[in-house]
Amino acid sequence: MAGRGRPVLMRVIIISAFIVGAIVPSQGFPQQSVQDAGEPADFLNSSEDVSGLYSRAELLRRSNKSSTDLGEAVRLYQILTDKGHGPSLRRLAIMYATGDGVAQNYETAIELYRRAIAAGQKDPLLYLARALRRTNRLEDSFETYLQAVDVEVKGAERELAVLSMRGVFETVSDSFDRSAGFELVTKLAEDGDPKAQLAVADAYRNGWGTEVDAKKSFALYRQLLPGGKSEVLNAIASMLRDGEGVERDVDQAIVYYQQAIDAGSGRAMLRLARVQLKADYYKDALASFDRAVAGDINGARLERAKAHLDGDFGASSNKTFGAAEITKLANMGDTAAIALALRKQERPSTRLLNLDLDRALVNATTAAEGGDARSISALLRYYRKIGRQLPGSLRLRQDILTMHGDHLSPKHRLVEELYLVYDVKGPVRARPVMAEMIQGAGPKEARSGMLTLRSLDSNAYTYALQTELREAGFFFGRPNGKMTTSTLRATMKFCQDIGAIEICRHGPLLRPATVEIIEGLMSRRQ
Numbered sequence: 001m002a003g004r005g006r007p008v009l010m011r012v013i014i015i016s017a018f019i020v021g022a023i024v025p026s027q028g029f030p031q032q033s034v035q036d037a038g039e040p041a042d043f044l045n046s047s048e049d050v051s052g053l054y055s056r057a058e059l060l061r062r063s064n065k066s067s068t069d070l071g072e073a074v075r076l077y078q079i080l081t082d083k084g085h086g087p088s089l090r091r092l093a094i095m096y097a098t099g100d101g102v103a104q105n106y107e108t109a110i111e112l113y114r115r116a117i118a119a120g121q122k123d124p125l126l127y128l129a130r131a132l133r134r135t136n137r138l139e140d141s142f143e144t145y146l147q148a149v150d151v152e153v154k155g156a157e158r159e160l161a162v163l164s165m166r167g168v169f170e171t172v173s174d175s176f177d178r179s180a181g182f183e184l185v186t187k188l189a190e191d192g193d194p195k196a197q198l199a200v201a202d203a204y205r206n207g208w209g210t211e212v213d214a215k216k217s218f219a220l221y222r223q224l225l226p227g228g229k230s231e232v233l234n235a236i237a238s239m240l241r242d243g244e245g246v247e248r249d250v251d252q253a254i255v256y257y258q259q260a261i262d263a264g265s266g267r268a269m270l271r272l273a274r275v276q277l278k279a280d281y282y283k284d285a286l287a288s289f290d291r292a293v294a295g296d297i298n299g300a301r302l303e304r305a306k307a308h309l310d311g312d313f314g315a316s317s318n319k320t321f322g323a324a325e326i327t328k329l330a331n332m333g334d335t336a337a338i339a340l341a342l343r344k345q346e347r348p349s350t351r352l353l354n355l356d357l358d359r360a361l362v363n364a365t366t367a368a369e370g371g372d373a374r375s376i377s378a379l380l381r382y383y384r385k386i387g388r389q390l391p392g393s394l395r396l397r398q399d400i401l402t403m404h405g406d407h408l409s410p411k412h413r414l415v416e417e418l419y420l421v422y423d424v425k426g427p428v429r430a431r432p433v434m435a436e437m438i439q440g441a442g443p444k445e446a447r448s449g450m451l452t453l454r455s456l457d458s459n460a461y462t463y464a465l466q467t468e469l470r471e472a473g474f475f476f477g478r479p480n481g482k483m484t485t486s487t488l489r490a491t492m493k494f495c496q497d498i499g500a501i502e503i504c505r506h507g508p509l510l511r512p513a514t515v516e517i518i519e520g521l522m523s524r525r526q
Contacts, residue, residue, distance in 0.1 A: 057072075058091075071101065077092040086119035086120055089124075090121055094109070096370075097109035097127070099335065103363070103367065104367055104372055105367070106370050107135075109131050113125075113128035125156070145159070148160075158195060161181045164184075165178055165181030165208045166178070166206075179209050179210075181208075183209075185199045185209075194224070194229070198231055198232065201224065202217070204216045214244050215245045218239050218246050231265075233257075233263055237257045241253035254276065257271055257272035266298075270288075272288045273285050273289045277307065277312055280314075292304075304325070309326065326344070327341065331356050336374065341355050345357065365379065371404070380401070384416075401413070401420065410444075418438075418452055421433050427459065428481075431464075432479070438468075443523075450468075450514075450518045450521075459481035461509075462483055463480065465517070474491075474493055494520065494521075495513070498517075500517070
């Protein structure tokens with residue numbers, strides 16, 4: 001935070017980040033005045049009741065959320081945003097970012113956040129940073145978080161510290177590494193920040209900036225119980241569910257999930273339904289899903305429909321209802337439902353007969369153009385899976401990756417690029433290209449790439465393995481994609497070196513062995 005309000009550690013980190021050149025100093029957002037945003041000079045002082053219009057829009061948005069009410073709310077917000085009204089710009093941006101009442105579009109949301117900031121709002125800085133992060137523009141996101149901290153946006157410092165602790169910005173700035181993030185979060189927790197205290201418990205649970213210590217994490221969550229926060233209750237419930245740092249107790253997990261629901265956690269309804277389903281409490285699970293749907297919990301309707309379609313409710317399942325619900329949601333433009341529906345189209349036996357496929361593809365494309373990673377992924381998978389049936393599918397995949405690939409995680413993008421190279425060049429010619437791509441990727445991305453090759457083509461995997469083993473000094477031949485005697489000898493020697501020889505003896509190309517080998521190879525890159 002600016003001046004004396006910012007902890008010393010954060011000041012040092014931010015200064016260091018600029019000194020080492022990890023980020024480019026901000027050029028600032030477009031300095032759009034209120035008039036530049038389209039507001040006549042006399043608008044806010046006219047007889048028009050701006051606050052009244054805004055209050056009416058807010059009331060409509062918070063009502064029963066019928067399409068009519070939301071549509072009218074959006075119309076009123078738009079009138080006000082066209083006049084440069086900061087709160088309306090902020091609210092409409094949030095709606096575009098979440099897909100609430102409008103088609104989700106991150107690019108539109110980002111533009112509106114920037115206009116809100118230019119109109120004098122500072123809170124949208126934090127929302128803008130999140131939107132940039134979710135569209136994988138990490139440098140811009142990082143810089144925006146720094147600006148939010150500088151102008152003392154509430155929660156910005158803690159959020160930046162937590163994200164740093166989780167390694168989100170480690171490719172952007174060496175100064176914001178995991179340990180520095182954990183140190184700052186711990187300091188904020190000691191100063192009494194309850195969300196930071198929760199983040200410390202999360203850190204020990206997940207190994208963010210510190211060693212994993214599930215027992216300590218569970219104990220910290222228990223210390224936070226008197227506050228009655230739903231996040232704490234959810235965490236304890238999930239640890240009991242999985243036996244993480246405590247003896248597994250599904251029934252106790254259900255009790256804590258119910259308490260989280262009573263504390264106001266809508267997501268706990270879905271978590272409760274899932275754990276009941278996994279424990280074969282079919283009727284209870286269906287009742288919990290119905291409750292979540294009635295509570296308008298995001299994603300509940302689609303998840304219930306999928307469970308019906310997959311027969312997860314046992315005798316209570318209604319596959320016809322499930323298929324109809326998924327189809328209805330997809331035809332309405334729900335991006336998650338569209339992604340699921342497109343998967344179902346891959347096989348004749350699972351296709352949704354009443355799906356408006358053309359509309360689904362148009363809506364997914366629109367969402368992809370708005371930076372929605374799920375829609376980008378769904379389109380790439382769909383065109384990959386039905387490629388032989390659709391002329392031009394390779395070109396479509398190339399265009400999607402070129403125009404929107406930056407919105408995917410680096411790991412996911414590499415995987416899709418590997419599939420594309422394989423399909424364009426063919427199995428043999430693609431091998432050296434794919435091996436080179438994996439060589440040039442980071443450890444996390446390369447790990448996923450190697451596993452993808454193993455499931456795609458064993459010869460392509462072997463070629464990449466030979467390349468990696470040669471780089472590590474265990475293989476001295478020329479990669480050819482064949483498990484030759486020299487390749488097998490090099491592989492087994494590497495297995496011996498990483499302590500996985502017993503697993504490899506059962507077969508170095510079997511999944512347990514390949515996972516150990518890939519992990520060993522990637523650990524040498526760290």
